[in-house]
Amino acid sequence: MNNTLKDLLEEKRSVILTKWFDSILDTYPADDSGFLKKQKDRFLNPIGHTFTNGIDGVLGGLISGQDVEESASFLNDIIKVRAVQSFSPSKAMGFIFALKKVVREELKKEIRQNQINEELLGFESKIDDLALFAFDIYAKCRDQLSEQKTEELKRMTFSLLKKANLVSEIPAQEFERKDLDFNI
Amino acid sequence: MAPKVKLPKPGELSIIDYSLPATDWMDTPVEFKPNTFCWGAKGKDLETLGLPNARDWNPSEEDWKLPENWEQTVLDGIAERLSKYRSFKIFMDICVRCGACADKCHFYISTGDPKNMPVLRAELLRSVYKRYFTKSGKLFGRLAGGRELTVDVLKEWWSYFFQCTECRRCSVYCPYGIDQAEITIIGRELLNLLGLNINWISGPAAACYKKGNHLGIEPHALTGIIDSMCDDIEDITGIRVNPTFNRKGAEILFVTPSGDFMGEPGIYTCMGYLMLFHELGLDYTWSTYASEGGNFGFFTSNDTAKRLNYKIYAEAKRLGVKYIIGGECGHMWRVLNQYMDTWNGPADFLEVPKSPITGTVFENAKSTKMIHISEFVADLIKHNKLKLDPSRNDHLKVTFHDSCNPSRGMGMFDEPRHIIKAVCNNFYEMPENTIREQTFCCGSGSGLNASENMEQRMRGGFPRANAVRYVQQKHGVNMLANICAVDRAALPALMNYWNPGVEVAGVTELLANALVMKGEKERTLDIRLNDLPGKGGNE
Numbered sequence: 001m002n003n004t005l006k007d008l009l010e011e012k013r014s015v016i017l018t019k020w021f022d023s024i025l026d027t028y029p030a031d032d033s034g035f036l037k038k039q040k041d042r043f044l045n046p047i048g049h050t051f052t053n054g055i056d057g058v059l060g061g062l063i064s065g066q067d068v069e070e071s072a073s074f075l076n077d078i079i080k081v082r083a084v085q086s087f088s089p090s091k092a093m094g095f096i097f098a099l100k101k102v103v104r105e106e107l108k109k110e111i112r113q114n115q116i117n118e119e120l121l122g123f124e125s126k127i128d129d130l131a132l133f134a135f136d137i138y139a140k141c142r143d144q145l146s147e148q149k150t151e152e153l154k155r156m157t158f159s160l161l162k163k164a165n166l167v168s169e170i171p172a173q174e175f176e177r178k179d180l181d182f183n184i
Numbered sequence: 185m186a187p188k189v190k191l192p193k194p195g196e197l198s199i200i201d202y203s204l205p206a207t208d209w210m211d212t213p214v215e216f217k218p219n220t221f222c223w224g225a226k227g228k229d230l231e232t233l234g235l236p237n238a239r240d241w242n243p244s245e246e247d248w249k250l251p252e253n254w255e256q257t258v259l260d261g262i263a264e265r266l267s268k269y270r271s272f273k274i275f276m277d278i279c280v281r282c283g284a285c286a287d288k289c290h291f292y293i294s295t296g297d298p299k300n301m302p303v304l305r306a307e308l309l310r311s312v313y314k315r316y317f318t319k320s321g322k323l324f325g326r327l328a329g330g331r332e333l334t335v336d337v338l339k340e341w342w343s344y345f346f347q348c349t350e351c352r353r354c355s356v357y358c359p360y361g362i363d364q365a366e367i368t369i370i371g372r373e374l375l376n377l378l379g380l381n382i383n384w385i386s387g388p389a390a391a392c393y394k395k396g397n398h399l400g401i402e403p404h405a406l407t408g409i410i411d412s413m414c415d416d417i418e419d420i421t422g423i424r425v426n427p428t429f430n431r432k433g434a435e436i437l438f439v440t441p442s443g444d445f446m447g448e449p450g451i452y453t454c455m456g457y458l459m460l461f462h463e464l465g466l467d468y469t470w471s472t473y474a475s476e477g478g479n480f481g482f483f484t485s486n487d488t489a490k491r492l493n494y495k496i497y498a499e500a501k502r503l504g505v506k507y508i509i510g511g512e513c514g515h516m517w518r519v520l521n522q523y524m525d526t527w528n529g530p531a532d533f534l535e536v537p538k539s540p541i542t543g544t545v546f547e548n549a550k551s552t553k554m555i556h557i558s559e560f561v562a563d564l565i566k567h568n569k570l571k572l573d574p575s576r577n578d579h580l581k582v583t584f585h586d587s588c589n590p591s592r593g594m595g596m597f598d599e600p601r602h603i604i605k606a607v608c609n610n611f612y613e614m615p616e617n618t619i620r621e622q623t624f625c626c627g628s629g630s631g632l633n634a635s636e637n638m639e640q641r642m643r644g645g646f647p648r649a650n651a652v653r654y655v656q657q658k659h660g661v662n663m664l665a666n667i668c669a670v671d672r673a674a675l676p677a678l679m680n681y682w683n684p685g686v687e688v689a690g691v692t693e694l695l696a697n698a699l700v701m702k703g704e705k706e707r708t709l710d711i712r713l714n715d716l717p718g719k720g721g722n723e
Contacts, residue, residue, distance in 0.1 A: 025296075028295075028296035028297075029295075029296060029297050029298060030298075031296055031298050033283065033286060033287070033298075033301075035286070035287045035292075035293075035296070036296050039287060041617070042650075042654075043615050043617055043618050043647070043650065043651055043654070044287070044293070044617060044647075045287075045293065046293065046294070046646055046647050046650035047293070047294065047296065047646075049650075050650075080681070080682065081294075081643075081646065084639045084640075084642040084643040084646075084681075085294075085295060085643055086217050086220055086295075086639070141681075144680070144681060145219065145638045145639055145642065145681070146638075148635075148638055148677045148680060148681065149635040149636070149638050151677070151680075152635045152673075152677060153635060155447050155448055155673075155676070156446065156447045156673075157446075
């Protein structure tokens with residue numbers, strides 16, 4: 001990334017993060033109390049904490065130009081939350097694209113003055129890469145919810161089926177008996 | 185000439201409004217999205233329980249098959265409860281909207297949905313109360329905060345009263361002492377007048393009514409299950425445990441939630457009880473009839489709860505025991521501690537519980553005659569009556585989740601911690617504002633631990649999981665201990681989603697791991713039949 005854009009992003013980092021954070025919170029139901037923004041205790045407001053921390057990590061990664069995978073843990077934290085909040089997939093993931101809008105608006109004047117449209121395009125392509133990566137995480141979270149449903153059912157019933165002699169487990173050592181010679 | 189159409193400029197087109205259309209809460213109907221609500225009660229179960237409007241129905245369908253004149257039924261129901269429960273009337277009138285409760289609910293914290301603020305959840309019902317039962321509401325309607333009872337309002341009640349887990353965290357902060365759980369309880373009662381329960385509650389309640397426990401385990405199956413646990417105990421310890429069932433003349437009756445009979449990791453806690461009682465040589469018996477400590481009737485209606493609870497004292501009387509010990513459970517203890525005595529007591533045929541090992545008299549249970557396994561065990565440990573080898577739990581880094589009901593419902597904070605510290609060498613508390621009376625709910629309490637609402641459960645449990653994550657990252661915690669059967673059923677999924685690597689165990693399971701039994705063989709296996717690290721196992 002061109003240094004000019006990098007410097008600008010660094011310079012405006014805190015205001016970009018605030019606006020990005022606000023745009024994410026705008027996807028939640030209108031709430032006059034402003035709880036998700038105001039409560040700073042990480043245990044009393046885990047959503048606010050996760051997002052604040054997460055977007056800071058993601059933006060940091062984008063600015064420093066590190067691989068998308070490096071931002072994975074921050075993305076993961078945010079998406080895990082978004083994946084269980086009744087959002088449609090597009091809405092759950094929209095927060096990533098919102099960064100483009102925030103950056104374009106915040107750096108409007110500078111972009112024009114410094115002729116850094118190309119760098120900006122490069123930066124935005126990286127956001128797109130991030131979005132693709134994020135989609136994988138989202139799909140994994142949703143798959144996990146389905147798996148957990150099945151898992152709970154098994155947890156509830158497996159020991160019962162065993163007791164009723166409807167299923168049985170073959171002990172590992174028996175299974176590994178070498179003297180059985182199958183011709184397959 | 186055709187009118188000139190004003191086309192938006194490219195700049196205008198790129199402006200996208202991401203904000204939601206704001207409507208007043210009274211005008212925002214509830215939406216039923218898959219994964220976020222429980223299935224409706226089945227007709228056959230409602231019939232078994234003798235509850236009205238028994239039929240199969242589906243919450244996501246438009247038609248809820250409500251009975252004729254249902255509005256009157258609900259209004260009559262409110263009137264009856266206002267006259268019967270003074271607390272309900274006070275809770276409807278006294279709230280000053282100070283907002284102290286607003287940000288205390290785990291569902292609000294994890295969704296930002298204002299209707300999950302306890303104050304607004306109560307307002308869903310209160311607005312109807314105002315419209316029909318107060319002068320100002322009758323005269324000024326909406327201006328005075330009142331609203332008509334409509335199908336949409338009813339659906340909203342159903343959605344939010346089956347989102348509240350009756351954990352009572354909000355009540356801890358209410359300056360007026362309004363118990364929001366009681367408002368939910370009454371809300372659910374009113375819904376039950378129209379046959380609007382959820383399947384995960386009415387199914388177990390019906391099974392309990394017919395067979396004595398939520399899982400519908402019949403007497404021969406229960407003895408079989410416990411017998412096979414005894415086989416496993418013999419494999420682990422070399423000792424044959426021989427529990428008795430329905431034995432008349434035993435000193436103590438032991439009652440535990442049926443979740444401990446089936447499913448992992450509940451069964452390991454049950455094996456712990458068996459080992460402990462055997463080691464103590466306790467004169468106790470199991471009952472295959474009073475085979476459920478939990479009470480899903482409590483999430484249905486006062487009458488249903490009372491009926492399901494009746495069997496505990498009745499069985500104690502039939503067997504002629506002196507007192508009752510209860511296993512690790514959550515809501516079971518709110519019921520036993522705060523309701524059983526007035527519903528089905530006084531149990532004057534029983535004696536005040538006195539530990540036969542230490543002689544301690546449990547004055548706190550003077551009236552109910554039923555004590556919690558953790559207070560019984562903590563007393564044993566305090567008097568040095570158990571031989572323990574905590575190093576058997578050295579591979580575990582343990583934190584403790586205060587279950588809502590034993591902590592807020594009966595003030596049990598220190599006993600389980602006393603036990604854990606005696607049986608484990610590595611114990612780490614979660615942050616102060618997430619434990620003890622401020623504990624966060626597992627997100628699945630009050631009958632909401634069904635699987636179909638998995639998404640709802642995962643978000644409801646997020647504040648809890650978030651605190652566990654902190655100790656997982658800071659101290660390497662890998663075991664979440666608790667004293668609740670619903671926790672043991674619900675938390676494994678929660679940990680799997682938010683904090684992979686953290687397992688879930690009942691406190692008595694940890695105790696059983698550490699318990700050195702007379703004549704036992706050298707242990708190489710833990711209670712889960714896994715190799716004990718550093719004890720001759722493979723790991």
